[in-house]
Amino acid sequence: MTVSPIRSVLIIGSGLIGASLGLALRAREVAVWLEDTREESLRIAVERGAGLAEPPDGDPDLVLVAVPPASAALVIVNSLRRYLTSTVSDVASTKARLQRDVEAMTSDIDRFVPGHPLAGREVSGPGAARADLFADRVWALTPSTRTDPARTAGVAALVESLGAVVVQTSPEEHDRAVALTSHTPQVVSSLVAAGLDPLGDAEVRLSGQGLRDVTRLANSDPGLWTEILTSNAEPVSDALDLLIGRLASVRDGLRRGPDGSEAVRAELTAGVAGAAKVPGKHGSGPVQYAVVPVLIADRPGELGRLFAAAASTGVNLEDVRIEHAQGRPTGLVELEVEPASSGRLAEGLRAGGFDVRD
Amino acid sequence: MTVSPIRSVLIIGSGLIGASLGLALRAREVAVWLEDTREESLRIAVERGAGLAEPPDGDPDLVLVAVPPASAALVIVNSLRRYLTSTVSDVASTKARLQRDVEAMTSDIDRFVPGHPLAGREVSGPGAARADLFADRVWALTPSTRTDPARTAGVAALVESLGAVVVQTSPEEHDRAVALTSHTPQVVSSLVAAGLDPLGDAEVRLSGQGLRDVTRLANSDPGLWTEILTSNAEPVSDALDLLIGRLASVRDGLRRGPDGSEAVRAELTAGVAGAAKVPGKHGSGPVQYAVVPVLIADRPGELGRLFAAAASTGVNLEDVRIEHAQGRPTGLVELEVEPASSGRLAEGLRAGGFDVRD
Numbered sequence: 001m002t003v004s005p006i007r008s009v010l011i012i013g014s015g016l017i018g019a020s021l022g023l024a025l026r027a028r029e030v031a032v033w034l035e036d037t038r039e040e041s042l043r044i045a046v047e048r049g050a051g052l053a054e055p056p057d058g059d060p061d062l063v064l065v066a067v068p069p070a071s072a073a074l075v076i077v078n079s080l081r082r083y084l085t086s087t088v089s090d091v092a093s094t095k096a097r098l099q100r101d102v103e104a105m106t107s108d109i110d111r112f113v114p115g116h117p118l119a120g121r122e123v124s125g126p127g128a129a130r131a132d133l134f135a136d137r138v139w140a141l142t143p144s145t146r147t148d149p150a151r152t153a154g155v156a157a158l159v160e161s162l163g164a165v166v167v168q169t170s171p172e173e174h175d176r177a178v179a180l181t182s183h184t185p186q187v188v189s190s191l192v193a194a195g196l197d198p199l200g201d202a203e204v205r206l207s208g209q210g211l212r213d214v215t216r217l218a219n220s221d222p223g224l225w226t227e228i229l230t231s232n233a234e235p236v237s238d239a240l241d242l243l244i245g246r247l248a249s250v251r252d253g254l255r256r257g258p259d260g261s262e263a264v265r266a267e268l269t270a271g272v273a274g275a276a277k278v279p280g281k282h283g284s285g286p287v288q289y290a291v292v293p294v295l296i297a298d299r300p301g302e303l304g305r306l307f308a309a310a311a312s313t314g315v316n317l318e319d320v321r322i323e324h325a326q327g328r329p330t331g332l333v334e335l336e337v338e339p340a341s342s343g344r345l346a347e348g349l350r351a352g353g354f355d356v357r358d
Numbered sequence: 359m360t361v362s363p364i365r366s367v368l369i370i371g372s373g374l375i376g377a378s379l380g381l382a383l384r385a386r387e388v389a390v391w392l393e394d395t396r397e398e399s400l401r402i403a404v405e406r407g408a409g410l411a412e413p414p415d416g417d418p419d420l421v422l423v424a425v426p427p428a429s430a431a432l433v434i435v436n437s438l439r440r441y442l443t444s445t446v447s448d449v450a451s452t453k454a455r456l457q458r459d460v461e462a463m464t465s466d467i468d469r470f471v472p473g474h475p476l477a478g479r480e481v482s483g484p485g486a487a488r489a490d491l492f493a494d495r496v497w498a499l500t501p502s503t504r505t506d507p508a509r510t511a512g513v514a515a516l517v518e519s520l521g522a523v524v525v526q527t528s529p530e531e532h533d534r535a536v537a538l539t540s541h542t543p544q545v546v547s548s549l550v551a552a553g554l555d556p557l558g559d560a561e562v563r564l565s566g567q568g569l570r571d572v573t574r575l576a577n578s579d580p581g582l583w584t585e586i587l588t589s590n591a592e593p594v595s596d597a598l599d600l601l602i603g604r605l606a607s608v609r610d611g612l613r614r615g616p617d618g619s620e621a622v623r624a625e626l627t628a629g630v631a632g633a634a635k636v637p638g639k640h641g642s643g644p645v646q647y648a649v650v651p652v653l654i655a656d657r658p659g660e661l662g663r664l665f666a667a668a669a670s671t672g673v674n675l676e677d678v679r680i681e682h683a684q685g686r687p688t689g690l691v692e693l694e695v696e697p698a699s700s701g702r703l704a705e706g707l708r709a710g711g712f713d714v715r716d
Contacts, residue, residue: 118564118566128715130715132653138563138564140564165563167560167561167563167564168560169560169561169564173561174561174564176556176557176561177557177561177562177564177565178564178565180553180554180556180557181554181557181561181562181564181565181566181569182564182565182566182568182569184550184553185550185568185569185571185572185573186568187605187608187625187626188546188550188572188605189568189571189572189629190625190626190628190629190630190632190633191601191604191605191608191625191628191629192542192543192546192601192629192632193628193629193630193631193632193633193635193636194604194625194628194629194631194632195538195542195597195600195601195604195632196538196539196632196635196636197628197631197632197635198534198538199534199535199538199539199635202525202526202527203525203527203531203532203534203535203539204535204539204635204636204637205496205523205525205637206476206496206498206525206527206532206535206536206539206540207535207536207539207540207636207637208476208539208540210540210543210544210547210574210575211539211540211543211636212636213543213547213571213572213574213575214543214546214547214571214572214575215543215629215632215633215636216568216571217568217571217572218629218630218632218633219630219633219634220626220629220630222623222626222627222629222630223623225626226619226622226623226626229608229612229622230612230616230619230622233612233613233615234612236612237609237610237612237613239553240605240606240608240609240612241609242553243549243550243553243605244602244605244606244609246549246552246553247545247546247549247598247601247602247605248598248602250545250549250587250598251594251595251598251599251602252595254587254588254591254592254594254595254598255591255595257591258588261584261588264584264587264588265580265581265584267545267548267549267552268545268548268578268580268583268584269580270548270549270551270552270555271547271548271549271550271551271552271573271576271577271578271580272548272551272576272577272578272580273551273552273555274548274550274551274552274553274554274555274573274576275548275551275573275576275577276577277551277554277555277557277562278551278554278562278565278569278570278573279562279563279565295490302669303665303668303669303675303678304665304666304667304668304669304670305669306665307661307662307664307665307666308662308665308666308669309662310661310662311660311661311662311663311666312662317661320661320678357486357488
């Protein structure tokens, strides 16, 4: 299998993903052309240096389709027809239905390498584009059985050169995975929040940090998420069906009284096993950090003073969580560190006058 | 209504809650006696200065029952029988069933003021006790219709003197509220994590921050949580039933195809409304903070340098979230501040050489 390096790319769609790709590729001396029906977006992307607003010079090595999901299939098929030797890839967040739609319109699909970079959540548009958007992010590739493996390898080499981590799966496995790891959490977060409806102001104060964690995703755009969920309707509805079965098992266990408690415990125990599968922050599987809890006053400079003191111990903070008490400005800060370092950090902070809890 | 101040307290149960109460009360010059069948726990609590391991000097003004839930009803009833003039209160986390159990054993319940301090999650035992455990925490009181209002007012005044914020509801309202705000999020978190079971290592990497948030509670003690859930079986099973109904509505909407998308959108929209009810960090209702995202290297001292720079701007950080990219040590830190201060913070951090994202 001969893998040709990709040296020229036409990016169709100059939003956050397309423009960021342009910046990243040009920084690696790849020739980049940009195309977009939205003139303003294209102008900004070109001004940012993401590529040239010209037709490519012959067939580019790669056409990267980064348009909204609704038009992705058509643009992919048109690209396969316009550029008869180019590899064509895309960035849509669900894959199986899109790939079926493409295959329904053309049989010329050995040059199509479907992809999905998991990046770019917080902001949108070419103004927010960054050359390092894909660094350390997973980039899924979901070739079909008919995709030319050499072309898949070429796209993989390109996105790895941008710092991305390639995960290759079938489109069906990809969609089931994001249904479980992304779409189901979104739905659950929204519906737990929706369930608070009957509570009055006083009652809703009877809550802890857990409610905030679980409902954090609920304040999302319903239109956008309806589009995402319907684009992955079958795997998401199957995942919700399984979740409903588990919830019903807990509900029925609780209603059976003492006889049912074993069913409740079994589901919670399965949850502990599942939690161990959630990727840790460095992508190398889940990591258990030690927690050093510090009680601090919630006033300007206090967090700065705490982190300066932590830095002076030389211990690397892996994560930080701040819990605020209700009604008053005090808070518990949880510093997560490698277990071997927790003693040194606690000692250093106590020496700095901080109230480290046992 | 004459409310007598409480000047003497017998605390039964010398764990985290009981011993912390003892420390807090003695700091306010309340006489405290401790009782516990667990000798080692009692010894530690006394050594920490939480109270005297002696029988009280006559009827104490208050008997505070802080024993594990399974024995709470019996200890409450025994206390009402032993101390015929004392107010009796408790700290159990679910109320209606406990209050029914107490009323089934005694009619002498006008002196019983049921309570539930929402405090003390991370650690347990008298060694972890703190006088400030209840400061700024909600303390629910759930008097029945037969509870003497003057005694409820007396307990309320006492716990407010410890810095707690009293929320008074009926036991049924309390239990429904914690079913929705605490017990349902716990179950959902466990079951979403349990649903990851079929995924392989590569597939589970196709996840983002949302999965971590939603499954954060899942790594909890199944035995403890089975006990908590069964103690609130009816409200929890009702809450799960409603959640199942909403999930089924989304599932069925997705399966109906384009015709079903309105049902999906309606549920997600209800979630946005529900998210607005989640209490903000200062207990005064939800607050929308502005987010200042900063990309930093994940190395020792980097967070310290960031927070020192933030402190030098004089802007108070309301919350901090750190997102790590997969596979490599870089991270996005989200600083949450009052919207009016976000510009000043971003400017100050940029001046300090930090990579503040748009």
